[in-house]
Amino acid sequence: KAGVTQTPRYLIKTRGQQVTLSCSPISGHRSVSWYQQTPGQGLQFLFEYFSETQRNKGNFPGRFSGRQFSNSRSEMNVSTLELGDSALYLCASRQLPSSSSYNSPLHFGNGTRLTVT
Amino acid sequence: LAKTTQPISMDSYEGQEVNITCSHNNIATNDYITWYQQFPSQGPRFIIQGYKTKVTNEVASLFIPADRKSSTLSLPRVSLSDTAVYYCLVGAGTGRRALTFGSGTRLQVQP
Numbered sequence: 001k002a003g004v005t006q007t008p009r010y011l012i013k014t015r016g017q018q019v020t021l022s023c024s025p026i027s028g029h030r031s032v033s034w035y036q037q038t039p040g041q042g043l044q045f046l047f048e049y050f051s052e053t054q055r056n057k058g059n060f061p062g063r064f065s066g067r068q069f070s071n072s073r074s075e076m077n078v079s080t081l082e083l084g085d086s087a088l089y090l091c092a093s094r095q096l097p098s099s100s101s102y103n104s105p106l107h108f109g110n111g112t113r114l115t116v117t
Numbered sequence: 118l119a120k121t122t123q124p125i126s127m128d129s130y131e132g133q134e135v136n137i138t139c140s141h142n143n144i145a146t147n148d149y150i151t152w153y154q155q156f157p158s159q160g161p162r163f164i165i166q167g168y169k170t171k172v173t174n175e176v177a178s179l180f181i182p183a184d185r186k187s188s189t190l191s192l193p194r195v196s197l198s199d200t201a202v203y204y205c206l207v208g209a210g211t212g213r214r215a216l217t218f219g220s221g222t223r224l225q226v227q228p
Contacts, residue, residue: 056216105151108160
C-alpha cells in the first residue's frame with residue numbers, strides 16, 4: 001500500500017497570507033490527524049478527522065482549520081500567517097473500525113515544511 | 118490528559134542494548150502505549166504498541182509494569198542507523214482527548 005502523501009513538500013509564504021496543505025491517507029484509513037512540529041514546541045496536535053467529522057482538536061487558534069473529504073483526503077488551512085507558524089506540518093492516518101475506537105497506530109507522512117517570511 | 122516524561126537525550130555505542138523509559142502517571146484504563154521513531158525531516162514511524170506486560174516485535178521490546186505508570190522501550194544491539202528521536206504516546210485520542218506526544222528522547226549512537 002502507498003503511504004501517507006503530503007503536498008507540497010516545501011512552501012514559502014509571506015506574513016498575512018493564507019496557505020492550504022494537503023494530505024492523502026493510506027487507502028482504507030478513515031482517520032486523518034494533523035500536527036505542527038517546531039524545535040521549541042515539539043510535536044503538537046492540531047486536530048483529527050474521522051469520516052469527514054472533526055473528532056477532536058488541539059489548543060490552536062481559529063486561524064488553523066481543516067476538513068476531510070468523502071474519500072478521506074484532508075486539507076489543512078492556516079489564514080493570516082504569522083512568523084511563528086513556520087514549522088513542519090505533519091499529517092497521519094490510521095485505520096479505525098469505528099468512531100469510538102482509538103488504539104490503532106498512526107502512520108505519518110513526511111510533512112510540509114512551511115516557512116513564513 | 119496523559120502527560121508523558123522522557124529523558125531529553127541518551128548516548129550509546131553500536132551493539133549495545135538501549136532502554137528508554139517513559140513516565141505516564143495519569144494513564145487512563147483504556148490507554149495504550151505507543152512508541153515512534155523520527156529521523157530528521159521525516160514523519161515519525163511506528164515502532165511498537167502495548168497495553169500491559171511485555172510486547173516484542175522484530176525491532177524492539179516494550180516493557181510495561183503492572184501499575185502501567187511507566188513503560189520502557191528496549192532496542193537490542195543498536196546500530197548507527199538507530200540514531201533518531203524516540204517518542205512515547207499514551208492514549209490515542211479517546212473521545213475528545215488530544216493526541217499528545219512527549220518531548221521525545223534524542224538517541225545518539227556512536228561507532
